[in-house]
Amino acid sequence: MEQPTQSKAELSAEELVDNENRSSLAKLLSQAIGVDITRITIPVSYNEPTSFIMRVAEATLHNYLLKIADQVYEQDKDLALLYVSMFAMSSFAVCAQRVSKPFNPLLGETFEYVDEEHGVKFFIEQVSHHPPIAAAVLDSEHFKMEVFHEVKTKFTGNAVDAEPLSRARVTLKTSGAQYTYGGIHSTCHCILVGRMWLDVHGDIKIEEIGTTRVCNLTATKCGWFSRGWHEVSGQAQDTDGNVTFQIEGKWNEVINATRKIAGPKLVRSGSPKTFPAGVIPLDKTFNDIPDFEVGVPTPVWENITIVCEEEPYCTWNMTDFARKLCFFDDKYRAILPPTDTRLRKDRMALEEKDYATAAVEKLALEEEQRRQKRIREVKGEEWEIKHFVVCIGCGMEREREIRQRMDSKK
Numbered sequence: 001m002e003q004p005t006q007s008k009a010e011l012s013a014e015e016l017v018d019n020e021n022r023s024s025l026a027k028l029l030s031q032a033i034g035v036d037i038t039r040i041t042i043p044v045s046y047n048e049p050t051s052f053i054m055r056v057a058e059a060t061l062h063n064y065l066l067k068i069a070d071q072v073y074e075q076d077k078d079l080a081l082l083y084v085s086m087f088a089m090s091s092f093a094v095c096a097q098r099v100s101k102p103f104n105p106l107l108g109e110t111f112e113y114v115d116e117e118h119g120v121k122f123f124i125e126q127v128s129h130h131p132p133i134a135a136a137v138l139d140s141e142h143f144k145m146e147v148f149h150e151v152k153t154k155f156t157g158n159a160v161d162a163e164p165l166s167r168a169r170v171t172l173k174t175s176g177a178q179y180t181y182g183g184i185h186s187t188c189h190c191i192l193v194g195r196m197w198l199d200v201h202g203d204i205k206i207e208e209i210g211t212t213r214v215c216n217l218t219a220t221k222c223g224w225f226s227r228g229w230h231e232v233s234g235q236a237q238d239t240d241g242n243v244t245f246q247i248e249g250k251w252n253e254v255i256n257a258t259r260k261i262a263g264p265k266l267v268r269s270g271s272p273k274t275f276p277a278g279v280i281p282l283d284k285t286f287n288d289i290p291d292f293e294v295g296v297p298t299p300v301w302e303n304i305t306i307v308c309e310e311e312p313y314c315t316w317n318m319t320d321f322a323r324k325l326c327f328f329d330d331k332y333r334a335i336l337p338p339t340d341t342r343l344r345k346d347r348m349a350l351e352e353k354d355y356a357t358a359a360v361e362k363l364a365l366e367e368e369q370r371r372q373k374r375i376r377e378v379k380g381e382e383w384e385i386k387h388f389v390v391c392i393g394c395g396m397e398r399e400r401e402i403r404q405r406m407d408s409k410k
Helices: 008-014 019-029 052-058 064-072 077-090 320-326 330-334 345-351 355-379 400-407
Strands: 047-051 101-103 110-115 120-128 133-139 143-155 159-164 167-172 178-182 185-189 197-208 214-219 231-237 243-250 254-259 298-302 388-391 395-398
Touching: 047 052, 047 320, 047 345, 052 101, 052 110, 052 120, 052 133, 052 320, 064 077, 064 143, 064 167, 077 167, 077 178, 077 197, 077 214, 077 231, 077 243, 077 254, 077 298, 214 243, 345 355
Parallel strands: 047 101
Antiparallel strands: 110 120, 120 133, 133 143, 143 159, 143 167, 159 185, 167 178, 178 197, 185 197, 197 214, 214 231, 231 243, 243 254, 254 298, 388 395
């Protein structure tokens, strides 16, 4: 299959991986065909200064879509499902031009982020090392999202396949309506030879719990000459099985929806705002969404990727939001727990582009994690999850003390 044409920005991260690094990685992976890549130590030159749990936080950037779903639910339940579905797809757009690998989280590693301006709080904990599983919660006045995040990876020769085992549950707070959906496959191609590029493909189903309202979406697998790359299509159906919206577009650019049957006329509470071009509309509300006329393709969501131009983040083609997530100063030391990703010494060294120190610190952290595991095995102890509890049939639930601690930071 011919490699898709990529922008210069997409190639900047790959240029870090020189021929010598690729040669050493090839020797490392030569006996790893079909093996879970999370069990393999990858050279730090392939990393960016984030961890996988930070990537989960980054994927929630377009959470204003959930706010709109909450605001519109009582007037148009089918439209609410559409906006929840767009949020599910928007989570993949943050990685559309990123091929660098985040650090694997350590067991018990945490990350939290509070967007005071928009009233959104995020917290995540790595609750299992093998298999790698994280539990997270995204909370605001309008919605709550709980995530059980697990990805099974496999090296296939010159690519890494990621099979999603994740599950998310979204609660709209005004109505109490709940939705659930899983993940979607992704493949990073040309790990050893060629220009690295990412393909997201497969099916994702977004269901409203307690009803038969559902949205089925399919991301097309990239074919010859880039055919189908980034394309997504699908349908939303009401409780009677009628198609309410036909959906098509590109998950890294814009997704349109065509209303198939007439819906209720929205009663808006204010005048629509105008958002500047190139700015992510985080303040968007249901007053600002378009009218969905029957038979008219209408943009539901547009991906506005603001790539950070600052050093060193532009080295890895990181977004401006990713840079904000990495931000750290000394006042944070009195607030953040020692388990926070931002305090990892290997991540901090890589952020300074000190690859040698990053490699040494990464090895030291991994060795300490193995040492702690041996101690627990000798004592016959199990790892204790700190901030979540496992509820059979209801996913991962946040514990009270963590919510209180984050509420105190408002």
